[in-house]
Structure formats: C-alpha cells, structure tokens
Amino acid sequence: MQMVPTRHLVRLGTAAALSLLAASNFAQSDSPSTLAPASTPAHQIFDLSVVVVAITGTIFLIVGGLLAIALYRFRTRKSDPVTEPAQIYGSTQIELAWTVIPLLIVVVLFLTTARVIFAIQDAPRPKSALDVTVIGHQFWWEFRYPKYGVVTANELHIPVSSGSVSEPTFLKLTSADVNHSFWVPRLAGKTDLIANHVNSMWMDPQKPGLYLGQCAQFCGSQHAMMLLRVYVDSPEQFDRWITAQQQPAPQDPAAAEGKRVFETQACINCHTVSGTAATGRFGPDLTHLMSRVTLASGAMDNTPANLRQWIKSPDTFKNGALMPAMQLSDRQLDEVTAYLETLK
Amino acid sequence: MSDYSLPVSAVIDPGTAASERGTFLERLHEWVVTVDHKRLGILYILYSTLFLLVAGAEALFIRLQLAYPHSHILSARVFNRFFTMHGTTMVFLVGMPFLFGFANYIVPLQIGARDMAFPRLNAFSFWLTAFGGLLLYYSFLGGAGLYGMGNAPDVGWFAYAPLTAKSFSPGHATDYWALALIVSGFGTLGTAINIVATVISMRCKGMTLMRMPLFTWLLLVVSMLTLVTITPLTAAQFMLLIDRYLGGHFFDTQAGGSSLVWIHFFWIFGHPEVYVLVLPAFAIANEIIPVFCRKAIFGYPAMVAASVAIMFVSLSVWAHHMFTVGMTSVSNAFFTLSTMLVGVPTGIKIFNWIATLWGGRIRFTTPMLFCIGFLFQFLIAGLTGIMLSVSPWDWQLHNSYFVIAHFHYVLVGAIVFCIFGGLYYWYPKATGHLMSETLGKWHFWLFAIGFHITFDTMHFLGLLGMPRSIYTYQPDRGWNFLNLVVSVGGLIQGIAVLLFAYNFIVSYWRGEVAGDDPWDAWTLEWATSSPPPPYNFEVLPEVHSRRPLWDAKHPDDPDWEYES
Numbered sequence: 043m044q045m046v047p048t049r050h051l052v053r054l055g056t057a058a059a060l061s062l063l064a065a066s067n068f069a070q071s072d073s074p075s076t077l078a079p080a081s082t083p084a085h086q087i088f089d090l091s092v093v094v095v096a097i098t099g100t101i102f103l104i105v106g107g108l109l110a111i112a113l114y115r116f117r118t119r120k121s122d123p124v125t126e127p128a129q130i131y132g133s134t135q136i137e138l139a140w141t142v143i144p145l146l147i148v149v150v151l152f153l154t155t156a157r158v159i160f161a162i163q164d165a166p167r168p169k170s171a172l173d174v175t176v177i178g179h180q181f182w183w184e185f186r187y188p189k190y191g192v193v194t195a196n197e198l199h200i201p202v203s204s205g206s207v208s209e210p211t212f213l214k215l216t217s218a219d220v221n222h223s224f225w226v227p228r229l230a231g232k233t234d235l236i237a238n239h240v241n242s243m244w245m246d247p248q249k250p251g252l253y254l255g256q257c258a259q260f261c262g263s264q265h266a267m268m269l270l271r272v273y274v275d276s277p278e279q280f281d282r283w284i285t286a287q288q289q290p291a292p293q294d295p296a297a298a299e300g301k302r303v304f305e306t307q308a309c310i311n312c313h314t315v316s317g318t319a320a321t322g323r324f325g326p327d328l329t330h331l332m333s334r335v336t337l338a339s340g341a342m343d344n345t346p347a348n349l350r351q352w353i354k355s356p357d358t359f360k361n362g363a364l365m366p367a368m369q370l371s372d373r374q375l376d377e378v379t380a381y382l383e384t385l386k
Numbered sequence: 387m388s389d390y391s392l393p394v395s396a397v398i399d400p401g402t403a404a405s406e407r408g409t410f411l412e413r414l415h416e417w418v419v420t421v422d423h424k425r426l427g428i429l430y431i432l433y434s435t436l437f438l439l440v441a442g443a444e445a446l447f448i449r450l451q452l453a454y455p456h457s458h459i460l461s462a463r464v465f466n467r468f469f470t471m472h473g474t475t476m477v478f479l480v481g482m483p484f485l486f487g488f489a490n491y492i493v494p495l496q497i498g499a500r501d502m503a504f505p506r507l508n509a510f511s512f513w514l515t516a517f518g519g520l521l522l523y524y525s526f527l528g529g530a531g532l533y534g535m536g537n538a539p540d541v542g543w544f545a546y547a548p549l550t551a552k553s554f555s556p557g558h559a560t561d562y563w564a565l566a567l568i569v570s571g572f573g574t575l576g577t578a579i580n581i582v583a584t585v586i587s588m589r590c591k592g593m594t595l596m597r598m599p600l601f602t603w604l605l606l607v608v609s610m611l612t613l614v615t616i617t618p619l620t621a622a623q624f625m626l627l628i629d630r631y632l633g634g635h636f637f638d639t640q641a642g643g644s645s646l647v648w649i650h651f652f653w654i655f656g657h658p659e660v661y662v663l664v665l666p667a668f669a670i671a672n673e674i675i676p677v678f679c680r681k682a683i684f685g686y687p688a689m690v691a692a693s694v695a696i697m698f699v700s701l702s703v704w705a706h707h708m709f710t711v712g713m714t715s716v717s718n719a720f721f722t723l724s725t726m727l728v729g730v731p732t733g734i735k736i737f738n739w740i741a742t743l744w745g746g747r748i749r750f751t752t753p754m755l756f757c758i759g760f761l762f763q764f765l766i767a768g769l770t771g772i773m774l775s776v777s778p779w780d781w782q783l784h785n786s787y788f789v790i791a792h793f794h795y796v797l798v799g800a801i802v803f804c805i806f807g808g809l810y811y812w813y814p815k816a817t818g819h820l821m822s823e824t825l826g827k828w829h830f831w832l833f834a835i836g837f838h839i840t841f842d843t844m845h846f847l848g849l850l851g852m853p854r855s856i857y858t859y860q861p862d863r864g865w866n867f868l869n870l871v872v873s874v875g876g877l878i879q880g881i882a883v884l885l886f887a888y889n890f891i892v893s894y895w896r897g898e899v900a901g902d903d904p905w906d907a908w909t910l911e912w913a914t915s916s917p918p919p920p921y922n923f924e925v926l927p928e929v930h931s932r933r934p935l936w937d938a939k940h941p942d943d944p945d946w947e948y949e950s
Contacts, residue, residue, distance in 0.1 A: 074851035076782045087778045094776050098769040105765055112743040113758060116679065117750070126940075127747050131948055132685035140737040141730060148726045151772070156719045158778045163715040180554075207668035220549040223644055223710060223785060231781020232930055234711045237548065237639035239646065241712035254863065258785045258853040260542045262549060263462045276646035287605060311427040340860075 076227040081203075082210075083162045083230040090158045097151060155323030162231075165244060167212055172200060176215045178222030178235035178257070180364055181264040182326055182339040192287040193314070196339045197271045202278040203246035209277075210246035220262060226255030226272050234259055239335045247274040256340075263362030269340025283333075290317035291329045291385055300381025303374045311364070315385065321335040325365060332386040338363060350379040398489060422920055423507035426512050427491030428816060431809070433516055434483035435477035439887065440523075441475035444468045445811050446880050449840075453873035455861040465857035466540035467559075471522075473543030474563065476797065477659065478570055479519040483667040484805050485568060486515075486577045489605045493581060495911035495918060496599045498590025498927045503583035511576030518570025525562035537561035544656070545626075547637030561630065564623040571620045578612035583606055590910075591928040597949075599909045599932065600689055606668035607693045612662050613656050614701065619655035622648060646711060652706035661700040664796060665693060667764075667804035668735060671757045675739055677907045678754035679746030682945065685738045686932060692731035692738075699728050709777040710784050718777040725775035732768055736761070751905075752826030756807030759834050763799030767792060770845070785855075788848025793842050798837060806833070806886065813890075814904045818916045819897030825889040833882035839875030843868050908933035 045331070062225055079085040084090055141223045176198075177184040185194050200211040215224055217235040225232035229245040247253065257268035275283060301318070311319035316329045334344055342348045356365045370378065408416075417425060447468055451460040460468065490508065494501055502508045523536045539559045541549050550560050585606040589598070598606075626648075628634035635641040636647045676683045683689060685713055705713065705721045713721075739761060748754070770792040774780050782790060806829070814820045846870050852859065859865055903912040914923055931937055931945035 071864060075864070076849050076851055081493070083778075084782075088784055091773070091774060091779045091782075094773055098772050102765065102769055106762065109740050109743070109761055109765070112740055113680060113748060116743060116746050116748050118747045122747055126680050127745055129682045129945075129948070130684060130741075130745060131682055132688065133741075136741070137685050137688045137734065137738070141734055144730045144733040148723075148729060151776070152719075152723050152726055155722050155776045155778065159715050159718050159722070161779075162778055163718065217639075221546050222553055225785075225851075225853065227782060231778060232710050232784060233781070235644050236711065238644060239712065255851070256853060256856075259546070260466075260544075260549070260785075260855035262554065263466060263540070265466075266462065266858050269860070323815065 061343065063363060072252065072254060074110065074225075074256075078228055080249055080251075080253065081229040081247045083241050083243075083245060084228055086158050086162055086208060087231055090155065093154055094151065097147065101147070113227035157360075167244070168208060168210065170174045170187060170209050171244070172209060172211045174198065174200070174211060174213050176213050176224055176235065178215070178217040178224075178261070179324075180219050180262050181257070181268040181360070181362075183224075183268070184218070184326065186289075187284070190284050193327040194287060194330070195334070196269070196336065197273060197334050199273045199275055199280060199283050200245075200247070201277055202248065202250045204248045204273050207277060208246065210244050212242060212244045215241045221259045222257045222261050222268065223259035224255070224270070225258040226270060228253050229255075229272060232258045247272075250274045250276050250279070262362050264341075265341060267341045267360050267363075269336070271336065271340060287330055289330075291315045293317070294381075294384040295340070297377075297381040297384045300379070303370070303378050304381055307368055307370070307374075307378075308366075309368070309378075328382065328385055330385060331382055332384075338365075346379055346383055349382060350375055353378060387780075391441075403507075404778070405693065421501075421509045423490050423494050423502045423505065423508060424816070424918060424920075424922075426508050427487050427489075429512055430483045430487030430490060430515075433512075433519070434480045434487060435887075435890070436850075437475050437479040437483075437519060439883070441472050441480060442880060442883055444472040446876055448472060449873040449876040451926055452859075452869050453855060454870065455859050455866055457858055460857065460859045463540060466542075466855075467538040469855060470539045470542055473568075474522065475519075475541070477663070479515075479522070479565060481663045481797070481801060482570075482574055483515055483661065485605075486512075486574070488666060488670065488805075488808055488812070489581050489609075490577070492812065492911060493584060493605055494588065495600050495815075495914065495922060496602050496909050497588060497593055498910050498923060498929065499584065499588035500922050502580050503588055504580050505578050508580050511573040511580065514573030514576065515570045516573075518566045518568075518573060519560060522566035522878040523570060525559050525566075528558065528562070544652055545648075546652075547626070547645045548639045548643070549628075550626055550630075550648075551638055551640075559685065561627065564626050568620055568623045571616050571623075574612060574616050575620075576607040578616070581609040582613070585609075585716045590926050593929050596687070596690070597929060597932050600672035600683060600686065601669040601909075603690050604665045604672065604693050607697050608662050608665045608669075611658055611697050611700070615655050615658040615662060618651050619659075622651035622655070625651075638669075646708075649708055649711060650704070653707045657707065658700045658703040660796065661696055661795075663801050665696065667760065667801040668693070670804040670808040670811070671739065671760055673907075673909065674753045674757045674807050675742055677905050678751055678757075679743050679748045679803075681742055682933065682936075683738070683747040684741035685734075686949075688734055689738055690840065692734045695731040696728065696940070699724065699731065703728060706775055706777070706780070709780045722775055722777045726772060728848070729768060729772055736765060736768070752821070752823055752830060753811040753905075755827065755830045756803045756810065759830065759837075760800050760803040760807065763795055763803065763837075767795035770795065783848055785853055786848035787844045787852045788855060790854050791844035791848060794841050794844070799841065803833075806830075809890070811905065812911075813893070814897075814900030815911055815916050815918070817892055817894050817897070818900055819894040819895075820904060821889050821897055825885060829882050829886045829889065833879055834886065836875045836878030836880075836882055839878065840872050841875070843871045843875065847872070903935070906939075908936040908939075910934055913938075 079088040094111055133300045173188060175186040175188060183196050185198050201209050203209045215233055215235045217237040222235040223232045224235060229247055230243055232244040233241050251274055253272040253274060255270040257265055312322040312325035313320050314322060314327045314329065337344045337348055337352055338360050355367050357365045420426065447460060451457050451465055537557050537559045541555055541560055548554060564625055583601055625636040629636055629638055635643040637643045637645060639645055672683060703721060703725045707716055707727045768943055774783055774792060810826055847865055850864055852865050900916050910927055913927060931949055933945050937944040
C-alpha cells in the first residue's frame with residue numbers, strides 16, 4: 043500500500059523508456075516517421091517539437107514529482123494520531139503564483155510556435171519551384187504537372203532540392219469527392235484535400251529516395267489502402283522521368299487485340315491513355331502505367347499476375363474500390379493485361 | 387448557529403420497506419414509470435455501463451484486427467462500422483449518460499433537495515436518451531433498409547461531409563446516426579436544463595452558491611455548457627438530413643456546398659463536448675480527493691473560477707481540430723494561443739489538488755486509487771494537449787495515433803478513471819453495500835497497467851506516422867510490434883472491466899453493509915440513509931458551510947469560522 047506512488051512513477055517511467063526504445067528500433071529507413079525529417083518544413087516542425095517536449099517534459103517532472111512526493115509523504119501511517127490533519131483552505135499568494143507562471147510559459151510557447159507557423163505557411167514561393175496539383179479521389183491520388191503537361195497517379199515524382207539548386211515543390215491540393223489528407227511525414231505536415239477548396243503546401247526534400255505516406259483523413263471503406271509514394275529524384279533522373287511521361291502511349295502492334303478490348307469496353311469511360319479513344323478522368327491515367335511500381339494506390343505490387351487479378355476482380359485486393367469487375371472472359375483478360383503491360 | 391445538528395434522521399417509516407416489495411413485474415413497472423431522481427440516476431448509470439461493455443467489445447475487435455498487419459479478421463466495412471460505433475457510443479451513450487447519472491443521483495442530495503426541479507422532464511429526458519441509443523444500435527439490423535442486413539454507420543463519429551452525402555453513404559445507416567443523435571441530444575438538453583434549474587432554485591436553507599459542494603458547482607457549469615454545445619450539433623444533424631432528403635446543399639460540395647461548414651459546426655460542438663465530459667470527472671475527483679486525504683479542498687474559490695474559466699475558454703478553441711484544413715496563418719496562430727490558454731485554469735486545478743493532498747493523511751482506498759491514476763494521467767493528457775496545440779506540430783500529429791492516444795488519455799485516463807472512482811465511492815450510498823475493496827484494487831491495477839500499455843504506446847505509433855481510422859496497415863512501416871503491444875494492453879483492460887462488472891453485480895447482494903457514511907465524508911448525501919428514502923431527507927437540512935457534516939462532526943472547530 044505504502045509503495046503505491048513510487049510504483050506508479052516507476053511504471054510510468056519504464057513504460058515511456060521502453061516505448062521510446064521500441065520506437066527508435068523500429069523506425070527503419072522507409073518508415074514514414076515524423077522523427078526522421080528530410081525536408082525543411084518537417085525539420086522546422088521537428089526542431090519545434092524538441093523545444094515543446096523539453097518544456098512540457100520539465101513541467102511533467104516538476105508537477106508529477108510534487109504529486110509523487112505528496113502521495114508518499116502524506117500517506118496514512120500507523121503512528122498517526124486519530125484526529126484529523128490541520129485544515130488549510132487556500133492561499134491567495136500561492137494560487138496567484140501558479141496562475142502567473144503558467145501564463146508566462148504560455149507566452150513563451152506561443153511566440154516560439156507563431157514563428158514556425160509563419161515561417162512554414164507564409165514561405166515565399168521561389169521562381170524555380172515546381173508546381174504539382176494533387177486531386178484526391180476515393181481511393182487514389184491524381185498528380186498533375188501543369189508546366190509539363192504530365193498526369194500520373196499515386197506515385198509522385200519530385201526533384202531533390204539540395205545545396206546550390208533550390209527547387210522546392212509547391213502542391214495545390216483539392217478533392218474530386220470526399221475529404222482526404224496528404225501526409226508524407228518525413229517531408230512535411232499534412233494538408234487536407236477538400237472539394238471546392240484549394241489548399242497549398244510545400245516541401246524541399248534534401249536527399250533522393252522513396253518517401254512513404256498515406257491518406258490521413260478518413261474517406262470511406264478503403265481509406266487504409268490510399269497509400270502514397272513520393273520519389274525524390276536527382277535533377278537528371280527527374281528530367282528523364284518527365285520526358286518519358288510526356289511521350290504518348292507506346293503503340294505495340296503485338297498488343298493490338300488487347301487495345302481493341304480496352305477501347306471497346308467501359309474502361310475508357312474512367313481511364314485515359316493518351317493517343318487512344320480512352321479519355322476518362324474518373325480513374326487513374328494509364329498512359330504510363332508500367333512506370334509505376336504499385337497498383338491501386340499501393341494496394342499491391344505492379345506485376346502482370348496482380349494486374350490481371352485486379353482487372354478481373356478488384357475486390358480481391360481492395361474491397362470497396364470504385365473500379366467495377368468488368369466481367370471479361372479469360373481471353374479478354376489476358377489480352378487487356380498484355381496491352382497494359384506495354385504502357386511503359 | 388449552534389442550534390442545528392446533522393446528520394438528520396432520514397427514514398420516517400422504516401417498517402414498510404421489505405414487506406411491500408411486490409412482484410417482479412410490479413417492481414419493473416415502478417422503475418419504468420419512476421420520476422425519482424435517484425432511480426433515474428441509477429437507470430442512467432446502468433444504461434451507460436451496458437453501453438460501456440458494448441463499446442468496449444467493439445474496441446477489442448478493433449484491436450484484434452490491428453494486432454498484426456494485413457489481418458482479415460474484420461473486413462474494411464465492418465472495421466469502419468466498429469470504430470464509428472465505438473466512438474459514437476462512448477461519447478453519447480456512455481460518457482454523457484454516466485455524467486447525467488451521477489448528476490441525477492448526487493446533485494439533489496448534495497444540495498439538500500427532495501428531487502430535481504422537473505421530475506417528469508427528468509424521466510422524459512432519460513427515456514429519450516435511452517431510445518436514442520437503441521435507435522443507433524437498431525441500425526445494425528435496419529441500416530440497409532429493406533435490401534439487406536447489417537449496415538451500421540461507417541462514416542466516423544466525426545462524420546465529415548461530404549462522405550455523409552447520399553451519393554457516398556447510400557442506405558439508411560447515416561440517417562440512423564443523425565436521428566439517434568438528434569433524439570438523444572434532446573434528452574441531453576432536457577436534463578441539462580433540469581440540472582441548471584435544480585441547482586439554481588432547489589438549494590436548501592443556508593446553501594449559498596459559494597457553499598455548494600464543488601461537484602454540484604461543476605455539474606452546473608457542465609450543464610450550462612451543454613446547452614451551448616449540443617445545439618449546434620443538433621442543427622448540423624438537421625442540415626445533414628435536409629441535404630440527404632430535401633435536396634439541401636449545405637454540405638453538398640458537388641452543388642457548391644461546403645465541407646468546412648460541417649467541420650466548423652461539428653467542432654463547435656465537439657471541443658466543448660470534451661469539457662462537458664471531463665468537468666464531471668473533475669467534479670468526482672473534487673469529492674473523493676479531500677475525503678480520502680482528510681482535508682478541505684485547497685482554494686475552493688479558485689476551483690470554481692477555474693471551472694467557469696474553462697467553460698468560457700473552451701468555446702473559443704474548436705478550430706484546433708482544423709489546423710490542417712487550410713486556415714490562414716493568423717487563424718492558426720489564434721487557435722494555438724486560445725488552446726494553450728486552457729492550460730492555465732486546468733493547471734490551477736491540478737496544483738490545487740496537489741495542495742489538497744499536501745499535509746493530509748492519504749488513505750489509498752479504491753476510489754482514491756482511481757483518482758490518483760486520474761491525476762497522473764490527466765497531467766500527461768494536458769501536456770500532450772499542449773503539444774497538439776502547437777499547430778505546426780499538429781500538422782504532423784493530427785489524425786495520427788498520437789491524437790488517438792491523447793484523447794484516450796483524457797477520455798479513459800481521466801474520465802473513465804474518475805467514473806470508476808465515483809462508482810466505488812457512491813455505490814454504498816445507492817445500494818447500502820460496499821463494493822469489494824480487494825477486487826476493486828485488482829480492477830484498478832489491471833486497468834491502469836492495461837491502460838498504460840495501450841495508450842502510452844499509441845503516442846509512438848503516431849510519431850512513427852500511423853494514421854487513425856485505418857483497418858489495416860503495411861508490414862514494412864515499422865508499426866507491427868507496437869500495434870501488437872497496444873492490442874495486448876487492450877485485452878488487459880477488457881479483463882479488468884469484466885472484474886469490475888462482476889464486483890458491481892455481486893456486491894449488491896454480498897457487499898459489506900455500508901451504513902450511512904462509510905467514508906467519513908462531509909457532504910449532505912452522507913447525512914441520509916443508504917439507500918436514501920424516496921424523499922431524501924425527513925427534515926430538509928440547513929447548512930452553514932461547504933462541509934455541513936464536518937461542522938456536525940467537529941462542533942468545536944466548524945468550517946464556517948474560516949470560510950470567507
């Protein structure tokens with residue numbers, strides 16, 4: 043009984059330490075961790091968070107410590123007299139002190155925070171910045187590069203912005219249907235995608251690589267499978283990628299039969315393949331489908347077998363996705379898959 | 387002043403109780419038609435305990451599904467229904483009814499009244515709330531209309547438009563959600579009005595506002611706040627139904643409506659709602675902590691002032707739920723500041739509780755253990771709240787498991803802990819029997835350990851980038867182990883709650899006989915018999931201080947000599 047307060051504290055401390063250990067152990071390089079910032083806004087937020095943790099942590103140690111001391115020192119002992127302890131009703135001075143001190147802490151915290159709000163949100167847009175429009179859909183991402191005339195889905199390519207070449211990416215975000223939220227923790231905080239409402243955010247990743255994220259605003263049955271991949275390319279890689287994406291869809295005569303099936307089925311109502319009859323905008327642009335590593339917004343790897351199964355029965359991977367099962371025959375499935383496999 | 391004495395004898399005619407209990411049906415009928423505030427209080431408590439078990443079971447299914455990646459125990463749709471129902475149930479059918487149950491039972495007793503101001507409105511409000519809950523759960527059967535089975539709401543308890551529009555949420559599940567909240571919302575408003583009227587007009591002789599027990603004070607504040615917060619929610623639900631059935635375009639983005647309008651309406655309700663739930667937890671702690679450390683509450687006027695301050699400040703912080711919707715930097719800064727300011731009156735409360743403990747003789751009974759757990763956890767919850775108020779950091783943490791961890795620290799770590807404390811504390815008053823202390827301590831330690839395993843870990847999942855509301859996750863994200871830990875903690879909490887349920891039921895027959903005043907407490911409810919007779923007090927008491935029973939027990943050193 044008497045050990046209650048100490049045990050409580052020890053347990054709290056151990057739990058926190060263990061979780062921290064676990065957190066650092068499991069934060070692998072491709073984990074979308076906010077603790078491994080790789081872009082200016084994410085860095086600024088991380089640095090701010092360290093200050094906030096230092097202040098709140100100190101408050102916790104002081105107040106929690108006082109509480110623990112009170113519980114330990116003033117526990118009932120066998121030697122206590124049977125009378126009640128002295129009754130103390132309050133003290134204006136002390137109460138004033140613990141009103142004013144928190145107020146001062148709030149002022150400090152607020153000013154520190156306000157600086158970062160304005161630094162990130164009102165950062166000027168340099169001329170060299172890349173613009174990308176992000177449109178959220180149930181349950182996938184549409185990326186449009188207006189300057190280059192490129193449209194792609196689910197896997198965003200942006201240039202690295204390091205050292206001498208500062209080329210941050212500015213996103214304009216909106217939604218085609220319900221609310222979504224664009225969140226790649228290592229690059230920046232999240233911003234919501236809302237229909238009839240254009241938001242913006244920016245990031246300037248300093249190291250090339252793959253950065254993972256996903257939709258962070260519940261958007262319906264397959265919200266969990268609205269994954270997000272951001273490829274940060276070196277300037278040369280990015281130029282190569284953009285040039286490739288600007289090409290019209292390859293025309294491979296070997297896949298002509300598949301193309302015919304594609305163009306005569308309802309596929310074209312929702313999908314675009316440039317240079318063909320397919321101009322739908324409800325689903326992802328497929329012009330360079332094979333340049334993407336995953337299908338269905340990261341629900342599975344982009345392999346021929348997965349692609350065929352996805353066309354045959356989208357529910358296998360993503361029950362609730364808006365793509366219907368097209369009821370194609372096995373032969374049609376093979377042909378369409380073969381055709382899509384040519385869209386490099 | 388010396389001519390009064392307490393406790394007052396409560397039972398006019400003790401002979402009638404046992405012999406005239408009637409058949410089971412007669413007694414059931416009595417409970418259904420009752421307008422007695424104590425019976426309605428008990429009905430509220432039983433009703434919310436039942437839903438606590440239901441929503442707890444839903445939480446366990448959620449954790450089972452998330453224990454490992456790519457799990458197929460629940461489908462995406464079923465998972466979405468479960469987390470929607472878990473949240474909606476816990477807020478509207480567990481939190482609110484628990485608070486009104488305590489208010490109903492305790493407030494009239496504490497202010498020396500015979501009943502609430504409007505007993506019939508009281509019964510009407512309870513049954514509205516109860517049928518609201520049943521309507522919500524009926525959606526599991528009737529949500530798909532005539533077409534099929536099983537379709538509970540799956541839009542999240544926040545139900546952001548336009549996901550709730552007919553085109554994205556066909557069927558009737560969302561309608562059940564809106565209607566159930568409208569119906570139970572009217573019940574809530576009725577009870578809130580009733581509590582305000584009762585506290586204002588039914589206090590016994592000598593009980594000025596500044597002599598009211600803090601529990602009653604806080605319930606008065608909560609009830610006034612409820613009147614302001616439930617109304618925008620009800621209005622928004624009507625707008626939603628107009629959109630869905632009468633061709634309205636409030637939230638219909640395809641026709642120029644705005645999702646943000648819903649989000650504003652929801653959080654103008656939703657944030658003060660947090661205080662509606664947490665202030666009663668403070669209220670319970672305000673009763674339990676002084677009694678079990680044998681000292682008067684430290685700084686009573688400051689505690690009252692801080693509660694009223696929280697009420698007002700809480701009305702100006704709602705958009706801290708909206709830092710990511712694209713507000714201007716000035717708005718973000720404003721809501722950062724207003725949110726941080728809530729920390730000041732809340733801090734005063736925590737300091738005053740510590741000062742109350744300081745110099746006391748602390749008895750670690752089960753109710754007190756739960757309140758001590760509350761103090762530690764609420765301290766942490768407040769500090770993580772400060773972290774979330776830092777809007778740039780919130781751009782990272784918003785809608786992540788960090789937020790889930792933070793608000794469960796408030797809702798479970800503070801509110802549920804205090805509810806459990808309050809149940810152990812007032813159970814002997816309502817039943818005449820004490821709950822088992824041994825089982826109670828097992829319950830406390832298991833629940834506290836499970837709680838910390840689950841919710842401490844969730845903070846780190848949030849920092850590692852795991853968003854909320856996802857039915858499964860990818861195995862390569864570094865979240866696997868921590869999720870398993872969270873689920874194990876959930877299971878431990880589940881076992882603890884079952885232990886509590888067993889104790890709660892069995893103690894009714896087997897619990898030690900309590901007597902009128904088992905805790906040696908100081909407020910008026912302990913002056914009458916346990917359980918109190920229907921009329922509460924034979925003679926309405928007259929009080930001269932905040933602790934009338936202290937005065938009666940210490941006639942040589944009464945409180946009124948010191949209170950200003």
